[in-house]
Amino acid sequence: MSNNPSGTDVEPKDTAPPSEQPDLGPHADVQESTSQSQPTPSGSQQAEASPPSSGELKYLIVEDNMINRKVMEKLLNRLGLEGQFHMAENGQEGIDAYKKNPQQCRFIFMDIAMPIKGGMEASKEIRDYEREHDLSPAVIVGMHPQTVASQVERFKNEFGMDGVIEKPVRTDVLKHVTDKWPV
Template identity: 30%
Template sequence: MHILMIEDNESVCEMIEMFFLKEEWQATFVHNGQEGLDLYQKDPEQFDLVVLDIMLPGLDGITICKEIRKGSESVPIIMLTAKDTESDEVIGLEVGADDYVTKPFSPLTLIARIKSLIRRVKIKQEGSDTADYEIETEHLKMDRNTREVILYDKELKNLTPKEFDLLYTLSNSPRRVFSREQLLQLVWDYEYFGDERTVDAHIKKLRQKLSENGPQVIQTVWGVGYKFDDTGSID
């Protein structure tokens, strides 16, 4: 796996590099935002994952994330945010990041997040040419192996890995209400320690994309959480 890490703190990069080497991961470290984006756009296919700081010289992480997402909805992105800038975390998720890690952080925490994200975005090749769908509801079809999503007879191609996993989890149990805490555990595969803004930010972005195909299928159950229901139009 080849990771692009755009982080201006060289000491942090040196420390993280040692942990990446233990995992036998290749990594490229860039300390300037514009230079990092230029490197990515020069050959996007060489990178399997991007770790991106928000505060960077040259170009900020939010802008970089937006630019990356213009060319790819699938490359996993983990953002590094300062502990006292909660709005940055939500904004980062809204512009397309799949996950975030709050500074200061343990290298082992970052490694765990990367493994969790990669495990969920890896596409299985066997059986990808079959017409069978793992999920088939009234208006939705999903295949986790091919990452194919058909909603209202139209294909959705622009879901990020986390958006796909979130929709898959909800639609796999139609009309079941999931609390935000349950979704954090099921979709993110680890504890977020009550940080429910992560779920809300992803739901907001996912709804925007789903609404392009037809009536909304993700419903808010006030005071509880969210559920999937495509049996009729939902406001």
């Protein structure tokens, strides 16, 4: 565990040499869970070889702010994930999308503060649903303007998030988390 200039801990667990790790910088902290078991990828790996169809949705972005949704869309497209994600505008829509088809929501980017139902409550409800239905856990990465270490630990321990990234989200941070938890 290292201490970066912003004062929050970054715990990369990748095996790539340091020269291949993204420069996360002071405003792009990735806070990762060490107490949660890591989800296992599900589905076929052929999505990498061919353009995705609507049946290959894997990512769910739950974000109430239209500009932030557009930014996430642009960044995911830049990473070659075009057509592999869908969006929800609040926590309840995110829960509904997950319950409708968990296999299309293997990786969830969850805004923390949203109307109707916030990201913490939505994440907890998704984790409860997974346990009740014996589902392999999705990756849930919270998105928050500040990654205060004590808050981040609460997001992970109480609400089942696997990690938290800082907003505004940067491409290198997004690549780091999607590489860390491939789906």
